[in-house]
Amino acid sequence: MTPRSAAAVLAAVLIGAGAAKESATDSAAEAGTEVSVDATDTGCALSVAEATVGPVTFAVTNNGTKVTELYVYGPGGGVVDEVENISPGLKRDLKVELAEPGTYVVACKPGMVGDGIRADFTVKG
Known part of the structure; x- marks a missing residue:
């Protein structure tokens, strides 16, 4: 894997983790x-x-x-x-x-x- 590919994968994982945290917070507020x-x-x-x-x-x-x-x-x-x-x-x-x-x-x-x-x-x- 090239450094550029590794950076892209890492960015996607971090964005996904942030979205999951936001969704959990939103769900608690909606409850x-x-x-x-x-x-x-x-x-x-x-x-x-x-x-x-x-x-x-x-x-x-x-x-x-x-x-x-x-x-x-x-x-x-x-x-x-x-x-x-x-x-x-x-x-x-x-x-x-x-x-x-x-x-x-x-x-x-x-x-x-x-x-x-x-x-x-x-x-x-």
Whole structure:
């Protein structure tokens, strides 16, 4: 292999390594924040109460005896997204893009009725 060929191969390897590192960093940023939600007949416990602007996954486990659902309400009170029909013992993920800083509300609704059990969730910019 000539010195020029060796330099070209080395350059290609280094560029590839840099791209792989950037892709891993991008993937971590795209994954966002994961919040475990322990939904029971009388509670809605979040593993964390805040995240930064971006994707958030609410991993809801129904540890109650009633079918439940989870709602995420935005700073203005409107529904951002929801996941319904989570049977006792099941886990469901709700992936949402929380694009604005502010105070959101997460609500578990055991029996899928009423206003539910609510918890504030802060999103920082």
